[in-house]
Amino acid sequence: MEDSTYRQECAALRETWDNAIAVADGPLPGSALDPLVTPQGWCGHVRLADGQRAATVIDAADVIAKAFGLPDSSIVVRTMPEHREVFIWGYSTKSGADYHLGWPHPVLDGSEFIDIKRESKGTTLLDLVQLTTWARAYKESYGALRAGREQDVQQFVRRLGRLRAGIIDILTRAKPQQIRELLLRVGLDRASLPNDLADEIGYPRDRDATIPIPR
Known part of the structure; x- marks a missing residue:
């Protein structure tokens, strides 16, 4: 049975991480992303390599956004109880990340946002x-x-x-x-x-x- 479109999209996210972020000369060499596609982008657990911390991921946020074709300031990072892991969100809009950071309760996957299909790059x-x-x-x-x-x-x-x-x-x-x-x-x-x-x-x-x- 062929993989569903969703699985293919998750695999593509993982491949981008491996090729642009986790490579030897990348910002987080040896790390691994277990991603999920969300209505507003993607999210997932990041398993860090030795010597890496949550701050390392935060410092690499702009590089991660660029690698995935996302706007600046669209990456949100949350620490996990396991110090070798963080949870990361990649939003397709800067406002998604801003709203996430300002929301008084934890956001699970960004699915509470309602997407508006736009007719052009300008406003409708x-x-x-x-x-x-x-x-x-x-x-x-x-x-x-x-x-x-x-x-x-x-x-x-x-x-x-x-x-x-x-x-x-x-x-x-x-x-x-x-x-x-x-x-x-x-x-x-x-x-x-x-x-x-x-x-x-x-x-x-x-x-x-x-x-x-x-x-």
């Missing part, structure tokens, strides 16, 4: 509609917190993480001005956005952040 109408929906939902949660109203904190964190991932993803395919204008139309102020994203898209400093008065 669906991209912008979805980002607008996420921005409005986050604005609602942020406004409730600022006003001192009862608010589900976990929901707030999820909405912020989702909006952040959407902005980072679309930034790779659109100009900052497009995202800035979309968020301004929604009515988000700069204080509601993470500083790094606000700076990245040139969000205006329309007013100084204030401290809500306890009620």
Whole structure:
């Protein structure tokens, strides 16, 4: 019986690791990857060779991403109880890794993300509609917190993480001005956005952040 497409894809990942990462002149010579294909890329256990540690894998993250044709900052590494092993995720988008790192609970394989089939390298109408929906939902949660109203904190964190991932993803395919204008139309102020994203898209400093008065 011939291997399934899934097994072939896993074998291809293993071959790339062996030929680009685990070779004698690679960043992790003698290591071995046991990969799984996920909806957002791949993940797997890495068995380290003598003298290698989790920090060695983290230092090699950019090289690993390049070898697998992934964007910069798309590799996530987690240590394992067995010091000779780490678990690694390779995401097809930078936003996937960013969302993973910001999520308050462990992510198993990235399958919680919903992929949007894009018509081109640029943004589609669906991209912008979805980002607008996420921005409005986050604005609602942020406004409730600022006003001192009862608010589900976990929901707030999820909405912020989702909006952040959407902005980072679309930034790779659109100009900052497009995202800035979309968020301004929604009515988000700069204080509601993470500083790094606000700076990245040139969000205006329309007013100084204030401290809500306890009620």
